[in-house]
Amino acid sequence: MAAAMLPSSPPPVSPSLAAALTRELPAGTRLRAYHLSSPPTRCDPLFSPPPGQRGEKTYLESHFLGVTTTSSTTTTPPSPTSPPATSETFILALEVQIYTTTHLTTIFISKADSTGYAPPHPRGASSPLRGIARAFIAHLVRHRRRPHVPLVVSLFARASEQYLFPGSVRNAGKHVSDDRQLIRWWCRVLDPLVASPPTTTTPNFANGSASAVNGSITPAVTAYLLIPGIDSISPFLPPSSRGRWVAGHPLLTLNATPPAPPRCLIPHFPDDPKARFLDELDAELRGSDRGVGDSPSKKGSGAWRSVRSLDQFWDAMACRQECAAGRVVGFLWVVFGVEGEGREGMSSPDAAAARRAPRTPRREVKTKRKRKGVLAGPITPRTPRIKMSDEDAVARRPARSKYYYWPETGRGEIVLVAEKYRKATERLLTGDYGTREQAVIATGQWSAWIYGL
Template sequence: MATRAPPAGHASLAEILAEALPKDASFTFYHVSTPPTKCAAIFSPPPGARPERTYCESHHLNVSVQAQDNGHPGEVLVFAIEILIYTTSHLTTLFVSKADSTGYLSLLNLPRAVDSPIRTISTNFIRWLVRNRQRPGKRLVVSLFARAQDQYLFPGSVDNPTKHVADDTALVKWWCKVLDPVLREYEHEPGQSSEATPTGTTAQGYLIIPGLERIETQRFFPATVKSDPADQKRWTHGHPLLQITRHPNAPPRCLIPHFPDDPKSRYMDELDDELPDGGSQSILSPRGNGQWKSVRSLDQFWDMMSFRQECSSGRLVGFIWINLTPPDLEETVDDEEPIGSQMSSISEVLAPTKDVEKHKSDSSQKKKKKKLTGPIISRTPRIKQTDSKPQSSVKDEITKYYIWPTSSRGQLVLDEKAYKRGTELLQRQNFSNYEAASSSTSLWINEAKLLGGVPSWGIKVVGTKSRPNVDCAVNGSGINVLNTSIVRKKRKADEEAPQPEKNCNEAQTLSTTLIRRKPKENDTPASGETSSAVNVLGSNLVRKKPKA
């Protein structure tokens, strides 16, 4: 099947972020990426099969702000996120590798009513990559693990008192909220009782927290799941590993992806020591049936993960997936042969027969070395021709294994070595205080500029999303409705009567004569008198309680 290009007309990252960020808030984005590069397969192959050809594309987005007061004139980084895109001939995986903040976002003095810009940026960056990396007929999976840690990308930032470090429970909930808008951009998967066939791409969210049961896990889902129909919940306890694999009957080690710096990957490496060959990837490796001795199923694997040091001792680690299924999914038929027969059939193909060996020996005997005669003529040395084009233009945009649209690349496209150098440079800086963070920001921006060979870089984005009016809102009929978030507090006895407040859109207000207030002690009318608005009994009509 020919690979088609993604739909045209996708908005740029800057346009998407400008619409989502608070009005008049200014940010500068530094986006670095690499071309798709051949890498080790993230899924172990079944016994007797070759590893899938896999490509990896790295994206690193840094965000900086400029302080609004004169006391902090320098630019400082406030947030960074790294996403690795793994692609094969049948699957695209977006793995959120790292994300971290410095705490200096407080320099913008944004009101508390504004949504977190960091969560907004994370959601829209992932959403933008998902839109641009979807391939017709291929699944796309967003995968990440949420593990609380003081700092990931910005050394010393934990010493900044304005940095908020979320605990493990809050972090898992936060990432589910980040991915929920991405999920709800697509149709829901058909429920068991639903007969409707989806017309577009469907999406389903999954969450596993080792050590927690299904009911306990549900409290980490976003609040939006409460409004979902009972048979169409957009979030569920579990994983999509059996759906995304090409070999659902293979051993568990072939179904679980292997990502860098991933808790489950480290556990898989230890389990591979139980194999006869220590988990070698060679096609001729005598690994038996590829089955671990101590873990025999996926359910048992997740149960054992709860006893790992990273998932125990009162700490929670959440594994989250968003599984996107296109309407024209290419069905992959799995080979139903037993694993042993697969190995034997591969060995039969690779092992030369006796006839082939005899033919090779006969042909080798017939060949004779040709005796060289005549004068020796020296060859003119040739200079190796190198392609002067940048690496970004050497790669194909559309192949069987990936798509690489020009519109969704980083502002700087670096090769793998330069990209690694830039990320390592960032992780050697100091963000413990503003002066050090500002200096580190300037150093990293300039060094990345030299790596990319550009005179300047960075995209400035000013938010355009209007802030909601918390005083009053006007519905479509033109009637003013009081915001339910406004709470009227009880006035103290010595407070003066409230003055009429200005309303929105020239709404009518009550007259002060119609406002009942608690009378003061010195406001009590004389005997036999009444106020102009309220009838009061005279003192001679009040029955007093006799003294004892």
């Protein structure tokens, strides 16, 4: 990364991401970016299946972007024989999860945090952190588009003193936004994706493979903002962008058709306020005639007793602890429709239903009790199956299937299996970023651990 990566950096981020990040930096600013990711891995369905249907086969791909700056660790003036020692310090980190099925790609922005140690920017210029976040999201959108498959960027904005950098709240230079400021910040991050959508070069999939390139496409894009308990979204949007945002949600068009119960329309993201409410409502479906592990979709209508519609769900969310008592939570979506489909068609439930792949209905199969046979004959030993290393498992993962698209240009500089990726993000939470000296130590320990894998 010419202007944004240190000359002595480890394996750099992809050239396209490096160029995008560099464009967001003031002239002369030099930062280092760490981009980690995991390969697409089978996970639980993001949406609950409608009654009598199987849950959709879903894959999860995780991404982590950490951006660091450098500072001198010596107080003596440098000389030709003793150059100044420098150390890295985290200034920003984002964690993103990508869920894919045959009919939908969901980019969920899970966490974002800063330390307050970013270098000062020119007077009158905005902080580069917002541009870095926007460039990273646009990079993922650009490399995860699939033909005839809509893509949605989703997040919830809820203020917290610290998400990824323990102790950073003690740094007086860190600006901790309140709920309303954070919603405005994310609207400013995402709005350029609506005003000027990332031009996407998508593969031409045939029978689950990509054999050719269709060319560049610019899909119709619509942004949504919903704040439980607040009707007007205008105060949260940049003045020039208010015509590009819709007050509401796109959930009716993203998953199941409208006749499905509300629980099948709402995605279940980790550490999401509405996901916790979903779990509480699902407890209503586990009556005395069902076990805790039984799926509510196997019997009955799969509808909650207390909440009968999406409107009732959001009205009830306004009374939840996360959205009441002076707290505000914003739910944001940016929906990239299918190429050639207008904004009206993209928002139509009928169009969404037409795009959906048919699901396999459940069939009750009565199993017959089999007679136990007596084993006889010679015993033939099996050749032991050699366990593949993590690197071999990643290398053998196909880059595309009908469920996901995993191009090399959209992967991290380091690709880790899901378990190692989880350990890498957990390792970040063991550091202390209360002072610059502590942040330098924590950043150095994390980067050394990452490249020691």
